[in-house]
Amino acid sequence: MLGPSAHTDTFARDRLPPASEMPDFLLQGFDYPERLNVAVELTDRMVAKGFGDRTALIGNGRQRTYKELTDWSNRLARALVENYRVRPGNRVLIRSANNPAMVACWLAATKAGAVVVNTMPMLRAGELAKIVDKAEPVLALCDTRLMDELVACAKDNRFPEQVVGFDGTANHDAELDRIALSKSVRFEAVNTGRDDVALLGFTSGTTGVPKATAHFHRDLLIVADGYAKEVLGVTPDDVFVGSPPLAFTFGLGLAIFPLRFGAAAALLEDASPAKMIEIIETYRATICFTAPTAYRAMLAAADGGADLSSLRFAVSAGETLPAPVFQDWMRKTGRPILDGIGATEMLHIFISNRLDDLAPASTGRPVTGYEAKIVDDDMVELPRGTVGRLAVRGPTGCRYLTDPRQREYVRGGWNLTGDSFLQDEAGYFHFAARSDDMIISAGYNIAGPEVEAALLSHPDVRECAVVGAVDPDRGQIVQAHVVLAGGVPPDADTTKRLQDHVKATIAPYKYPRSVKFTPALPKTETGKIQRFKLRTEA
Template sequence: MSSSYQQLRDSFVWQRPAQFNFARDVIDVWAAKDPQHLAIQWLDDVGNQATMTFAEVAQRSCQVANLLTSIGVARGDTVLLLLGRQLAWWEATTAGLRMGAVVSPGTTQLSASDIRYRINAAKASCVIADRALCERIDAIAADCPTLRSKIAVANSNQPQQAAAPLADGWLHYEQASAAASTAFACADTAGEEDALCYFTSGTTGYPKMCIHNHLYGSGHITTGKYWLDLKPDDLHWNLSDTGWAKAAWSSYFGPWLCGAAIFVHHANGFDPAQSLAMFSRFPITTFCGAPTIYRMFVLQPLQSLDFGALRHCVGAGEPLNPEVISVWQQATGLVIRDGYGQTESVILCGNMPAIEPKFGSMGKPMPGIDLAVIDSQGNRLVGEEGDIAVAIAPQRPLGLFKEYRGEPEKTAKCFRGDWYLTGDRAIVDEEGYFWFVGRSDDVILSSGYRIGPFEVESALLEHPAVAESAVVSSPDPDRGEVVKAFVVLAAGHTASETLVAELQDHVKTVTAPYKYPRKVEFVEALPKTVSGKIRRVELRQQEWGQ
């Protein structure tokens, strides 16, 4: 264990003020230090560009808070935020925190029934949404008795779009907030008071409401300072959907705690070539992307590109395959440093700059986090597979969720004695590095062998014919279940029985032979969440006829 890493852990202490409000205690503080301190550099696909200082974010959030107050939104009310990467997302999130409302972000890809479920489950009184969602929301509004107000946000910064007429019952975000006062008395929120409501999906049932308190924001100091390695002169780009909790990690709390500016590219879709060009166009110093993003990046001609000021890269969402890390490093000279955490937490484990990364590893526990792999009795394991768990005694770390609102049984299932269970399986080695095995329900049991899908997927990805893969269990009359791989082929390769055999032999040579996929299916694309995570549960249910 490196001395610098150990010193970080030994010296780290969570700050637990009784009262905390991120808008007042972080954003307003940076604004007072330097009114010209850059907070956001923004652009969209049609040529619009904008910047916002911390002082401007503070002012705009006061106006939005006054607007919300004027239409009856009160402290403790839930505001559903269904926006893309419009500047309004940052303004409205800050406004909600400032006034003590509970902010509930969601993706713009939600269906009408998804939106209805979220409004009713959270008892939301207000929705702030992209204009493209107005009809979708109006179609279900009558089924949502708590919904009292609807605010529409233009998709771009073009004045003519912001002024376009709206259906009855909708307020113009741009016009109504611009007319509001810039003076607002910040709510003196308790650290334990509800601040955020994230909907997180499991393998069964409707999404759960994951509730975070106001201290959750300050808990991301480990995310911003120790993993993202941010300083006040950095420009950080996080390429994730605003409806995903990863946006809280790397597009909001983490960077702004450190005084770093956030780079935002508001695009309708993801184009890897267009995104890579941003590194030469703007002075982006740090970057965070999901593994899916990096997998698409490495299929581009990286060696011919200019990465400008880029000095630090991280990945999160699911483990990143060592092969991808190697290709990226060859082109940029930078190692993608994996980090691990959940919607329910801040960062728990990571390949921070203070440690030497091991490709394919999740890294080591973050300062302030007592992370372990444990057995069913709560005993710590080394060199054996077990449950990834966070110690909550003698003191609960900052950033851990309060509860799954309205579901005490599901909340209770996350705890085993003095441990919070993440629901993931891993092995921790003798040097303290964590190695991901899979979700507890993703592990494949075949003829008595336990097989983690990630290792098989990584082996497949090393073959030049494989662009992406997902591995799940498949029923088998003799072995109970076997490994099945769904494979997306790289350009220039064609599906065939010969290729199936070649891939199977390749896996046998890269990892333990018993882990090879006895079934291989070539597909055009893999099912994914909006945050880019592969939905293995969907493939597994398909295999088992559920």
């Protein structure tokens, strides 16, 4: 049963799944008032608590205090309401790289009661069209440096109705900025309900057509008051840095988590490993967020003597953390690296290692408030040590916007994430594969990520992805797509050397019978390897 709403445009609530298709929400311990605006909680409320003079955001050569961010987002919110006629419940699309201006626009639109649709900055017009067709935004706010594709999208579609530029460099030299600068720093934020949709997060596309996932105001606080508080132990002295785009729900934690606890976020438009290291050294960052492939690249970049001593720990998500990357990072930095699993549908990480309880090749235990189990195709729980489908439920969960795939993701109140896991006798969860990454060869079940981890432990391999390829004799064979380290020849001797290494590292039947060398792997903007493209090719 949904609580009261402030939305006069009921588009998002009208398109939520029916109650019979919703997952169970376990909200004990997450008690918020019926009326809640998450943007107010992250800005105005923090100023009222005494954080006004502390640094909130770092980016593009500037630092913004909590008071400055509050005033900035209030001016922008006034502009959205008074000049662009944004009404509560309207969808507002935002297109930008990670920078303070994007965060200010997100907060402003949320204060105005809008449903925000953050989009990846590298999407093309055709990809944006799929999003606007689903979300029907009345307004798009776009960094002026990224306008071309969005303008092309708007020209060919009914939505967005308006495209307005803002200055992502923080010089305030764009239409939205100039209007906002004339506004008062005081704004009476819309008194949204805790169950009003605040955000539409679109799936990253590793399995094809993206889906819109609806997240409430309460959800954005739950992931901070749960995962960030319990697992990360965020304090006002922390400085976050990371590579995931804020448009990716994993990346949105780079803004929500520090702002919830009075900490600071260092936002990077260029999140290359070298730049990440530079920012860590310059601002003495304490918490780093990125994907496993980036940690491997950062280790290579750090061999020149980079100082990572300010880090308390690193967080890995987006795909499973291979044991060789975990071990190399621990050995070279002396800092813990926390693996976890999240999903756009669940908003953020729901199973994680802890600082006092971590191990390679283990994803850990559920975050407080969540329950998880391993089930078969009929939702029957499997014995410990058996690979099956991961089912989870907790204070957040899947709400697809008008999508029949809701019935596939949610069954019997549980969210089926599309991952194959096993739970050991001690209760720890171990990733096996995406459910569609399980390779069945001559009757053997082979998890692609296990073969990847074996390959990554060889010095000749920089990156790799493993998929199943059709074979007339065995049904499928293991096929490895490998990016070699510099100077290693892509020849038959290298193929045999890697195959022999896998045979010596894991069960011999799991070795890749097909090895294809490639200069780069297909990836989403979030850094996830698009294995569905490799499977199609195979």
